[in-house]
Amino acid sequence: MDLERKNFWKRVITKRGMGQVITVTFGLIILCAVFGVINPIFFSQKNVGNLLRQIAPILIIGIGQSYVLITGNIDLSIGSVVGMSCMLSATLMTKGTNPWTAVFITVVCCLLIGFVNGVLVAKFKLPPFIATLGTMTMARGIAQIVNNNYNTDSIGDAARGFRNFFYYGSTLGLYNAVWIAFVIWFIFNFILGKTRTGRHIYAVGSNIDAAKLSGVNIFSTTTKAYLVSSFCSCIVGLIICATSGMGTMDAGNSYEMYAVAASVIGGVSTLGGRGILLGTVIGASIWGVLQNGLQFAGAPVAIRNIVIGIIVIVSVLLDIVVRNDKLIRRKGLMASAKQKGAENA
Amino acid sequence: MSEYVVEAKHVCKSFRGIKALDDVYFNLKSGEVMALLGENGAGKSTLVKILSGVYTRDAGEIYYYGKQVGHIDPQVAQELGVAIIHQELNLCPHLTVAENIFLGRELTSSGLLSDKEMNRQTAELLEKMDLDLRPDTIVGDLSVSKQQMVEIAKAISTNARILIMDEPTSALTSKEIDFLFATINKLRNEGCGIIYISHRLEELKHIADRVTIMRDGKYILTSEFSDISMDEIIANMVGREIKEKFPRIELNRGKKIFEVKNLNAGRMVRDINLELYEGEIVGIAGLVGSGRTETTRAIFGADPKESGEIILDGKKVTINNPRDAINAGIVLVPEDRKKDGLCTRLSISENISLPNLDFLCDKLGILSSKKEERLVNKAVEELQIKLADVQADAASLSGGNQQKIVVAKWLARNSRVVMFDEPTRGIDVAVKVEIYNIMNDLKRQGIGVLFVSSELPEILGISDRIIVMCDGRITAELDRNEATQDIILKYATMFENKIQSTKEA
Numbered sequence: 016m017d018l019e020r021k022n023f024w025k026r027v028i029t030k031r032g033m034g035q036v037i038t039v040t041f042g043l044i045i046l047c048a049v050f051g052v053i054n055p056i057f058f059s060q061k062n063v064g065n066l067l068r069q070i071a072p073i074l075i076i077g078i079g080q081s082y083v084l085i086t087g088n089i090d091l092s093i094g095s096v097v098g099m100s101c102m103l104s105a106t107l108m109t110k111g112t113n114p115w116t117a118v119f120i121t122v123v124c125c126l127l128i129g130f131v132n133g134v135l136v137a138k139f140k141l142p143p144f145i146a147t148l149g150t151m152t153m154a155r156g157i158a159q160i161v162n163n164n165y166n167t168d169s170i171g172d173a174a175r176g177f178r179n180f181f182y183y184g185s186t187l188g189l190y191n192a193v194w195i196a197f198v199i200w201f202i203f204n205f206i207l208g209k210t211r212t213g214r215h216i217y218a219v220g221s222n223i224d225a226a227k228l229s230g231v232n233i234f235s236t237t238t239k240a241y242l243v244s245s246f247c248s249c250i251v252g253l254i255i256c257a258t259s260g261m262g263t264m265d266a267g268n269s270y271e272m273y274a275v276a277a278s279v280i281g282g283v284s285t286l287g288g289r290g291i292l293l294g295t296v297i298g299a300s301i302w303g304v305l306q307n308g309l310q311f312a313g314a315p316v317a318i319r320n321i322v323i324g325i326i327v328i329v330s331v332l333l334d335i336v337v338r339n340d341k342l343i344r345r346k347g348l349m350a351s352a353k354q355k356g357a358e359n360a
Numbered sequence: 361m362s363e364y365v366v367e368a369k370h371v372c373k374s375f376r377g378i379k380a381l382d383d384v385y386f387n388l389k390s391g392e393v394m395a396l397l398g399e400n401g402a403g404k405s406t407l408v409k410i411l412s413g414v415y416t417r418d419a420g421e422i423y424y425y426g427k428q429v430g431h432i433d434p435q436v437a438q439e440l441g442v443a444i445i446h447q448e449l450n451l452c453p454h455l456t457v458a459e460n461i462f463l464g465r466e467l468t469s470s471g472l473l474s475d476k477e478m479n480r481q482t483a484e485l486l487e488k489m490d491l492d493l494r495p496d497t498i499v500g501d502l503s504v505s506k507q508q509m510v511e512i513a514k515a516i517s518t519n520a521r522i523l524i525m526d527e528p529t530s531a532l533t534s535k536e537i538d539f540l541f542a543t544i545n546k547l548r549n550e551g552c553g554i555i556y557i558s559h560r561l562e563e564l565k566h567i568a569d570r571v572t573i574m575r576d577g578k579y580i581l582t583s584e585f586s587d588i589s590m591d592e593i594i595a596n597m598v599g600r601e602i603k604e605k606f607p608r609i610e611l612n613r614g615k616k617i618f619e620v621k622n623l624n625a626g627r628m629v630r631d632i633n634l635e636l637y638e639g640e641i642v643g644i645a646g647l648v649g650s651g652r653t654e655t656t657r658a659i660f661g662a663d664p665k666e667s668g669e670i671i672l673d674g675k676k677v678t679i680n681n682p683r684d685a686i687n688a689g690i691v692l693v694p695e696d697r698k699k700d701g702l703c704t705r706l707s708i709s710e711n712i713s714l715p716n717l718d719f720l721c722d723k724l725g726i727l728s729s730k731k732e733e734r735l736v737n738k739a740v741e742e743l744q745i746k747l748a749d750v751q752a753d754a755a756s757l758s759g760g761n762q763q764k765i766v767v768a769k770w771l772a773r774n775s776r777v778v779m780f781d782e783p784t785r786g787i788d789v790a791v792k793v794e795i796y797n798i799m800n801d802l803k804r805q806g807i808g809v810l811f812v813s814s815e816l817p818e819i820l821g822i823s824d825r826i827i828v829m830c831d832g833r834i835t836a837e838l839d840r841n842e843a844t845q846d847i848i849l850k851y852a853t854m855f856e857n858k859i860q861s862t863k864e865a
Contacts, residue, residue: 211721214717215717218706227682228692
């Protein structure tokens with residue numbers, strides 16, 4: 016029993032990218048402590064609730080981007096799909112479509128973008144940066160065209176249930192948006208860690224040739240990752256629509272980069288094959304805490320952007336430095352031990 | 361004044377607490393070829409990396425030309441005239457031959473690159489080396505052996521006096537090896553000191569003047585090559601005597617398992633017909649680029665086929681992708697383990713289970729970690745893979761053990777036909793024998809074994825039947841009793857006589 020438990024922990028720690036997750040978790044705790052000291056309201060029940068609701072969308076798109084990054088690709092279309100989802104659902108609802116029908120249509124359309132990404136990258140071997148740059152521009156165009164280049168009017172009373180479900184309502188003391196993020200994380204974390212599809216996603220990102228020769232279907236695996244990404248973007252678009260009660264054409268602007276940031280801070284490698292979704296949770300949380308905490312501290316948006324940019328670089332740098340430092344310290348110890356040995360001799 | 365151009369004493373080096381080099385001694389004279397021998401993980405590569413400044417030593421003294429040198433980094437090594445030709449090629453594939461040779465020390469006039477001058481000097485150098493290459497060819501378009509020659513040319517162009525070659529022949533054909541040896545001999549006669557690392561012991565008699573043997577990070581001995589027998593060398597490398605270099609088991613040929621009819625796939629696979637029977641190992645011999653790898657890949661469905669039938673146990677099977685082949689029971693252990701065999705950033709356990717997820721997962725595709733653990737432990741035990749932890753990255757293993765992982769992942773499932781492509785490239789004698797034993801086990805179990813190899817002794821030593829390929833065609837099928845190196849080479853170079861046919865036409 017004891018041995019089994021030991022093995023379990025060993026496995027947890029040696030798990031891919033766990034090292035950085037531990038490092039940044041400490042960072043997150045320190046950040047929270049600092050903001051808590053600066054402003055005690057930071058830890059008030061109301062603010063924590065708000066904070067979690069701020070983190071939720073970043074976490075959701077982060078999960079999508081993490082999937083794609085682990086396959087060794089990138090999805091630049093995330094932000095535009097968020098916008099497209101927001102505009103499409105809002106337009107349908109203002110035209111009198113049943114909100115849930117509208118949600119269904121929106122999800123299907125967004126998944127179509129993910130499918131196109133998968134086809135372009137895995138079937139036609141386009142560089143993922145170029146392929147998703149194309150679909151990014153297209154999806155933004157779709158967001159603009161659906162309501163003739165205007166933001167929509169209010170989606171109205173008929174959509175009250177929709178708005179409560181995605182944002183305003185709360186269950187067991189937590190906002191629904193937070194629940195949605197949690198459920199999405201739970202499902203996709205399970206798929207990534209415990210299923211065949213998940214294992215294939217890591218294999219494709221680690222060595223695409225070896226994966227192919229091991230019988231992994233590269234096309235379907237890559238496409239699945241892009242579908243997850245566009246599904247997550249779609250949900251965030253719906254959350255934004257529910258939040259503001261209308262469709263805005265520039266919703267989700269540059270979210271794809273926020274998603275990269277959340278993933279990378281959490282230890283997902285942009286080279287593929289490495290990273291876990293727990294890391295993405297921490298990455299998204301650091302993002303949210305910084306936004307929220309700096310806002311409380313009265314820092315203007317410009318300063319927030321600069322700080323977050325620095326954090327992205329530092330968090331990855333920290334991981335590299337910590338790893339090198341360990342090596343250097345070992346080397347130092349080794350050398351001094353050798354010297355002592357030589358002196359004794 | 362010392363007679364040695366390089367002398368190393370008491371050199372130690374550890375990685376993460378594991379001693380890679382322990383009190384190692386080494387020397388090299390000018391105008392000689394010193395063969396540095398040892399199994400995988402014996403510390404040969406670590407030693408030459410220390411000599412060339414890639415790694416810093418933990419302790420020990422190093423003398424160049426009789427003078428003690430303290431800190432060595434790659435720049436210092438270059439100034440000392442040390443050049444290393446790595447196992448993996450270090451060229452920029454998108455640049456030309458001349459650009460690669462002058463990389464980092466480009467010639468300029470008034471701040472602009474003088475391409476003309478660099479190309480001219482490169483052409484001179486290539487001519488001096490008798491290389492049939494143009495300075496403005498893109499390196500990525502060259503064959504591996506030509507790239508290696510470019511690498512050697514690059515080393516020579518820096519006026520290197522001490523040349524280190526780490527497994528230079530592992531990717532070369534026998535003709536190219538002859539050429540390499542001629543180049544090495546020429547350099548030796550010009551007074552270069554050459555450190556030569558190789559696993560192919562049979563090569564040594566052509567070039568080695570002296571040998572240094574290492575084992576488990578320790579220095580074992582240095583000897584004149586003429587004073588030591590091959591058996592002594594092997595015994596000192598392995599630490600024990602290897603009785604049979606090519607263990608063979610005799611079995612009666614059983615029923616036909618597998619048949620390929622009229623397989624065509626591009627220029628390198630033309631009208632291939634072959635059969636496999638129970639209780640035999642079939643070797644495919646040929647030069648590099650003769651279409652052997654392409655044939656196995658086409659059978660396996662990794663590359664598209666144009667036409668042809670594959671018949672397994674009397675039934676025709678359709679194979680459009682590797683998954684089809686795996687499901688039918690045909691598997692391929694690929695040639696290049698780093699490129700095609702392993703996901704180096706995944707754990708050992710994940711690598712072994714990757715092709716076997718179909719029976720490790722339930723209907724919903726959820727992975728059973730218990731089944732996975734059982735499968736991995738069984739594989740590790742059966743193949744005697746030496747490792748600390750199955751959760752460690754596959755990259756952390758030595759070459760021989762990595763190769764065993766690549767083999768293990770395919771043996772974990774019940775297959776009917778196992779194809780090996782160069783299964784023993786770059787691994788040491790002891791592991792080679794283990795791989796042969798695995799092949800023999802499969803043969804005993806009645807599984808069809810097809811293996812591709814460029815090493816003729818291995819082909820002759822292990823196979824029951826030999827298929828020779830040349831230029832995408834099968835040129836001969838030989839029984840092992842009638843096959844010799846000469847006969848195989850004759851068929852391996854039976855190119856279609858294109859010149860004559862154009863004359864007639």
